[in-house]
Amino acid sequence: MARGILGAMRGPVIELENVAVRYGDCWAVRSATVKLEPGVIHAILGENGAGKSTLLKAAVGLAPRVSGDVRIEGSAAAIGMVHQHFMLVSAFTALENLVLGHEPTRSFGRLDLARARLEASALMEKTGLRVDLDACTSDLAVGERQRLEILRVLYRGARAILLDEPTAVLSPLEAEELYTTLGALAEGGATIAVVTHRMDEVLRFAGHVTIMRRGRTVLTRPILVDEREDPQRLEDELTRAIMGGEPPPEASPPALSDEAEVALSLEDLVLVDAAGKRVLDGLSFTVKKGEIVGVAGIEGNGQRELVRAIAGLEPGAAGSIVLGGARLLAARSAEELRARRRAIAVVHEDRHADGLMLDASTGDNLVLGELGEIDGPVAEAALVTRRIERFGVSPPDPARRVGDLSGGNQQKVVVARALDRIEASPERALVVLGQPTRGVDVGAASTIHGHVVKAAGMGLGVLVVSADLHELRRLSHRILVLHRGRIVADLPPQTSDDVIGRAMLGMEDT
Numbered sequence: 227m228a229r230g231i232l233g234a235m236r237g238p239v240i241e242l243e244n245v246a247v248r249y250g251d252c253w254a255v256r257s258a259t260v261k262l263e264p265g266v267i268h269a270i271l272g273e274n275g276a277g278k279s280t281l282l283k284a285a286v287g288l289a290p291r292v293s294g295d296v297r298i299e300g301s302a303a304a305i306g307m308v309h310q311h312f313m314l315v316s317a318f319t320a321l322e323n324l325v326l327g328h329e330p331t332r333s334f335g336r337l338d339l340a341r342a343r344l345e346a347s348a349l350m351e352k353t354g355l356r357v358d359l360d361a362c363t364s365d366l367a368v369g370e371r372q373r374l375e376i377l378r379v380l381y382r383g384a385r386a387i388l389l390d391e392p393t394a395v396l397s398p399l400e401a402e403e404l405y406t407t408l409g410a411l412a413e414g415g416a417t418i419a420v421v422t423h424r425m426d427e428v429l430r431f432a433g434h435v436t437i438m439r440r441g442r443t444v445l446t447r448p449i450l451v452d453e454r455e456d457p458q459r460l461e462d463e464l465t466r467a468i469m470g471g472e473p474p475p476e477a478s479p480p481a482l483s484d485e486a487e488v489a490l491s492l493e494d495l496v497l498v499d500a501a502g503k504r505v506l507d508g509l510s511f512t513v514k515k516g517e518i519v520g521v522a523g524i525e526g527n528g529q530r531e532l533v534r535a536i537a538g539l540e541p542g543a544a545g546s547i548v549l550g551g552a553r554l555l556a557a558r559s560a561e562e563l564r565a566r567r568r569a570i571a572v573v574h575e576d577r578h579a580d581g582l583m584l585d586a587s588t589g590d591n592l593v594l595g596e597l598g599e600i601d602g603p604v605a606e607a608a609l610v611t612r613r614i615e616r617f618g619v620s621p622p623d624p625a626r627r628v629g630d631l632s633g634g635n636q637q638k639v640v641v642a643r644a645l646d647r648i649e650a651s652p653e654r655a656l657v658v659l660g661q662p663t664r665g666v667d668v669g670a671a672s673t674i675h676g677h678v679v680k681a682a683g684m685g686l687g688v689l690v691v692s693a694d695l696h697e698l699r700r701l702s703h704r705i706l707v708l709h710r711g712r713i714v715a716d717l718p719p720q721t722s723d724d725v726i727g728r729a730m731l732g733m734e735d736t
């Protein structure tokens with residue numbers, strides 16, 4: 227497949243020695259020493275805010291380095307980075323994005339689209355990475371956008387690819403495909419580094435691992451791929467290095483009584499998008515009080531719309547949503563919307579579009595939507611401090627612009643606001659979480675899981691939509707699988723990845 231795509235040229239060796247990076251008064255990286263060599267997938271792990279993204283940026287010259295050395299043996303121009311938040315222009319077609327900035331031209335500098343298409347097709351053929359070149363980028367599923375980003379980097383002739391949390395938005399199957407491609411690129415001589423929070427990926431695919439903690443590289447070592455390396459021992463060692471101590475206990479759902487009443491009931495929920503597609507296609511299910519129901523599915527099968535419909539943000543939704551005996555669909559008035567918000571805590575999966583005001587402070591974001599409900603600035607400051615402490619938002623500075631926090635800490639802000647608010651509300655009934663721990667490190671994920679289990683223990687119904695099957699298995703009483711806007715399976719949490727994965731693809735034997 228991708229073997230040979232790089233021709234005879236090996237990727238560059240990228241060596242960082244005692245690198246330090248500072249943004250204003252914040253040391254993003256204090257001292258990083260690491261050597262990225264071609265031939266293996268190099269995984270970079272660490273807590274949220276440990277400095278992983280900054281380390282990659284320093285390697286490509288995108289971070290304000292204060293001291294230390296970055297040595298590149300080979301061409302620095304051959305290094306490409308795939309960022310955590312995609313850099314694609316959504317109004318362009320996939321092909322236009324692919325060649326953007328490197329367009330082949332005809333005479334008088336005119337864009338040669340026919341040549342661009344030929345080159346792009348040849349690249350897709352060689353790498354096995356495919357996207358619909360004529361699709362508008364905003365219509366591409368997230369996995370396709372990810373592939374497009376990688377193709378774009380390769381199109382520019384990169385022989386080293388540094389990827390920042392590429393699998394955070396992918397389904398297990400898409401993640402596996404991505405690693406297969408990266409593995410083939412590495413085998414063909416490319417230099418590949420991947421930042422991830424997912425330990426199972428590291429154990430399966432990485433040949434080398436580096437761990438960062440509080441701005442320093444604290445461990446860097448090869449991973450032996452033969453049986454001598456005990457996966458559990460290795461996982462424990464890596465987790466301890468990430469956390470600087472013992473890993474937290476894993477969460478499990480509270481006991482659920484057979485007589486528990488229904489908290490949420492959805493019947494024949496339908497949502498048709500602007501193009502006439504039924505993105506929710508007759509959904510029916512219930513969530514009992516105290517029950518945690520997981521929703522699995524490949525991104526783009528209606529998850530986002532389901533969460534938005536329950537939150538009252540899809541005015542076009544038809545069917546019935548009943549919460550604690552009251553019928554809801556789109557909220558008709560501001561008062562209805564407020565009442566619903568006191569009863570339901572919602573975390574939307576796209577924190578940038580639906581969850582945060584990036585230019586506002588961390589403090590303002592932690593109480594967003596509660597204007598008029600908090601009794602004055604002193605009470606507000608106390609509430610902000612409490613949320614920062616309970617959810618470990620770092621840095622613990624309410625004045626800091628939330629867009630400058632690391633991705634995982636932005637996620638903690640969104641989750642802290644939703645869960646802390648609902649725990650304090652006397653009208654609480656339901657928690658709906660879209661990808662609650664996306665981009666969040668093991669310690670913070672464990673804190674969030676603890677709060678989810680606590681909410682269920684308080685008698686709330688909980689719906690968790692997640693791309694992380696391990697998370698769904700640990701947290702849920704049962705797992706629903708969503709495919710093309712329908713529930714296609716209702717499975718016990720111990721069901722194997724394989725069976726859940728087949729249901730996610732709409733295969734009928736589950």
Ligand SMILES: Nc1ncnc2c1ncn2[C@@H]1O[C@H](COP(=O)(O)OP(=O)(O)OP(=O)(O)O)[C@@H](O)[C@H]1O
Binds near residue numbers: 249272280620635665
């Ligand atoms: N542009 C910026 N301005 C100010 N501070 C920043 C900026 N970029 C990063 N930081 C800070 O530097 C620290 C390291 O951030 P970085 O994004 O490298 O962490 P990370 O390990 O990748 O985290 P995550 O896993 O949450 O993505 C964080 O405390 C972050 O708030």
